[in-house]
Amino acid sequence: MTEAEILDRLNHRVRWPINHPVIHGIGDDCAIYRPRGGTEDLLLTTDLLIEGVHFLTSTHRPGDIGHKTLARGLSDIAAMSGAPRFCLLSLGLPKATTDKWIDNFYSGLLKLAASHGVVLAGGDLSRADQITCDIVCGGSVPRGKALLRSGALRGDEIYVSGALGGSALGLASNKGAAKIRHLRPEPRIALGQYLRQRLHATAAMDLSDGLSLDLARLCEASHTVAGIDRLPLFPGATPEQALHGGEDYELLFTVRPGTRVPTTFRGIPLTRIGNMLAGTIKSLKARVLLAGEPLPALGHDHFRS
Amino acid sequence: MTEAEILDRLNHRVRWPINHPVIHGIGDDCAIYRPRGGTEDLLLTTDLLIEGVHFLTSTHRPGDIGHKTLARGLSDIAAMSGAPRFCLLSLGLPKATTDKWIDNFYSGLLKLAASHGVVLAGGDLSRADQITCDIVCGGSVPRGKALLRSGALRGDEIYVSGALGGSALGLASNKGAAKIRHLRPEPRIALGQYLRQRLHATAAMDLSDGLSLDLARLCEASHTVAGIDRLPLFPGATPEQALHGGEDYELLFTVRPGTRVPTTFRGIPLTRIGNMLAGTIKSLKARVLLAGEPLPALGHDHFRS
Numbered sequence: 001m002t003e004a005e006i007l008d009r010l011n012h013r014v015r016w017p018i019n020h021p022v023i024h025g026i027g028d029d030c031a032i033y034r035p036r037g038g039t040e041d042l043l044l045t046t047d048l049l050i051e052g053v054h055f056l057t058s059t060h061r062p063g064d065i066g067h068k069t070l071a072r073g074l075s076d077i078a079a080m081s082g083a084p085r086f087c088l089l090s091l092g093l094p095k096a097t098t099d100k101w102i103d104n105f106y107s108g109l110l111k112l113a114a115s116h117g118v119v120l121a122g123g124d125l126s127r128a129d130q131i132t133c134d135i136v137c138g139g140s141v142p143r144g145k146a147l148l149r150s151g152a153l154r155g156d157e158i159y160v161s162g163a164l165g166g167s168a169l170g171l172a173s174n175k176g177a178a179k180i181r182h183l184r185p186e187p188r189i190a191l192g193q194y195l196r197q198r199l200h201a202t203a204a205m206d207l208s209d210g211l212s213l214d215l216a217r218l219c220e221a222s223h224t225v226a227g228i229d230r231l232p233l234f235p236g237a238t239p240e241q242a243l244h245g246g247e248d249y250e251l252l253f254t255v256r257p258g259t260r261v262p263t264t265f266r267g268i269p270l271t272r273i274g275n276m277l278a279g280t281i282k283s284l285k286a287r288v289l290l291a292g293e294p295l296p297a298l299g300h301d302h303f304r305s
Numbered sequence: 306m307t308e309a310e311i312l313d314r315l316n317h318r319v320r321w322p323i324n325h326p327v328i329h330g331i332g333d334d335c336a337i338y339r340p341r342g343g344t345e346d347l348l349l350t351t352d353l354l355i356e357g358v359h360f361l362t363s364t365h366r367p368g369d370i371g372h373k374t375l376a377r378g379l380s381d382i383a384a385m386s387g388a389p390r391f392c393l394l395s396l397g398l399p400k401a402t403t404d405k406w407i408d409n410f411y412s413g414l415l416k417l418a419a420s421h422g423v424v425l426a427g428g429d430l431s432r433a434d435q436i437t438c439d440i441v442c443g444g445s446v447p448r449g450k451a452l453l454r455s456g457a458l459r460g461d462e463i464y465v466s467g468a469l470g471g472s473a474l475g476l477a478s479n480k481g482a483a484k485i486r487h488l489r490p491e492p493r494i495a496l497g498q499y500l501r502q503r504l505h506a507t508a509a510m511d512l513s514d515g516l517s518l519d520l521a522r523l524c525e526a527s528h529t530v531a532g533i534d535r536l537p538l539f540p541g542a543t544p545e546q547a548l549h550g551g552e553d554y555e556l557l558f559t560v561r562p563g564t565r566v567p568t569t570f571r572g573i574p575l576t577r578i579g580n581m582l583a584g585t586i587k588s589l590k591a592r593v594l595l596a597g598e599p600l601p602a603l604g605h606d607h608f609r610s
Contacts, residue, residue, distance in 0.1 A: 003430045015419045022391045022424045031426035038343030046393045048431040086327045088351045090439045114320045119327045121336035125308045126353040127607050134395045134439040302432050
């Protein structure tokens with residue numbers, strides 16, 4: 001089974017009591033928990049970062065790994081327009097791990113946490129053969145206001161923040177600005193809240209597995225078909241890296257046609273890459289069209305053989 | 306560094322903004338998040354279960370592993386007297402894992418989840434060399450009412466639920482009732498709520514790393530010294546297994562002296578094992594005394610060499 005198949009099967013198996021406080025489950029960037037009697041919804045997400053799968057100790061210093069561990073979770077909170085509040089960290093470490101490595105790992109994580117007012121509130125520790133980091137992030141959003149993947153409408157304009165392909169380029173080249181982008185992604189927290197408060201975005205998600213796959217997921221959740229005709233390339237990145245490369249951690253979002261979207265937000269470019277089409281998936285034969293042609297969803301799936 | 310040393314260092318490094326909604330962080334069974342304007346507090350915990358560290362695929366069937374993964378998290382919710390609501394699961398799987406294994410793993414987890422009204426609300430999937438299961442559990446408790454490790458007072462009576470040493474015996478013998486206890490621990494959810502509502506327990510925690518270590522942790526959090534003189538032994542278990550063996554997932558709790566504690570709760574024995582002493586740690590030279598003698602905290606610490 002691929003990741004998508006496992007999740008699809010799970011969605012059919014989870015039993016959901018009526019009036020349950022979890023109002024949104026598997027399939028978005030975060031789950032949503034609605035506290036009794038409160039004014040906010042709570043966003044919850046978890047992300048694995050494993051040695052040899054997501055990073056190598058030869059290229060990633062411990063502080064980079066700590067930063068990236070948390071950045072992945074915060075990016076999910078940003079995607080749903082939340083204000084991050086806390087994290088919990090489960091950490092599996094091989095016997096050979098030094099005290100200094102542990103200290104530097106936590107330094108990278110805690111520095112990013114402090115810059116967003118995020119408290120490390122708990123976690124778990126264990127031995128493991130590979131360095132294994134699982135971050136839980138929680139954030140708050142005004143009740144009923146979280147941005148979902150499923151809200152895009154026909155005719156909506158599709159945007160991305162920043163430039164794409166930088167992380168894939170950095171992974172391949174291991175140098176320059178692209179390397180920094182790969183090692184130290186910046187979660188788009190303030191932008192996520194701006195999308196909700198000022199642009200009244202209809203849908204949003206973060207780009208973690210590559211635009212081709214992530215946009216297809218957004219279209220599937222929204223029952224729409226996307227046509228894209230433009231890509232903001234990271235300097236030096238190829239169109240393939242921008243379309244299919246993972247880990248850019250930029251935001252992908254949609255707005256109603258005619259929405260005035262500024263060209264930048266706090267220095268981050270916002271680029272219109274296309275729009276949601278009027279046709280159906282049957283007539284157009286794909287979830288995403290690039291310059292009118294079906295775009296294969298070649299982004300990353302851990303379990304695809 | 307041992308686990309305790311890592312956590313102690315972290316506690317000094319976490320920056321805590323004023324009026325932060327996380328009102329209780331590292332060092333208890335769960336963190337506590339207080340939603341704005343609500344009537345409940347949210348309990349959050351995360352627990353790793355790793356192949357070769359916490360289990361072997363030769364003795365644990367996939368359904369057992371799914372059950373135990375969730376049971377560990379639910380036990381933490383029980384320890385703080387919460388009603389479990391949801392879980393998220395991060396799962397790292399080796400390439401050789403079959404679809405059937407995955408299905409059976411989720412069956413074990415989802416069956417336990419459904420029996421407690423817990424919704425699997427999200428998670429993450431990844432490749433990994435070892436089967437790696439990290440469960441996040443969330444539960445609710447009336448605002449300000451969570452049972453903590455830190456509430457025990459001098460003179461309090463100390464109790465445990467169930468019988469101790471069964472899991473260690475099951476691990477060693479791999480047979481009989483002890484094996485079932487080891488493979489399929491039952492989180493004491495209803496008991497945890499009863500401790501708060503009816504017994505007005507002063508402190509509680511779950512027994513995951515062995516009584517000698519866990520009771521010492523409770524005493525440290527409460528600034529107390531415990532004297533114990535009695536142990537409810539699992540049939541066939543040795544006093545050493547009951548004192549130092551991990552993974553019993555029974556509840557350890559304290560009540561004010563004179564509290565009427567029934568001998569059983571829904572068939573689970575409740576046994577008074579001792580009380581919090583009047584002396585100081587300096588005069589008594591230990592956190593825990595067994596029949597008047599200092600008891601070494603030999604319970605499980607992953608990072609102790």
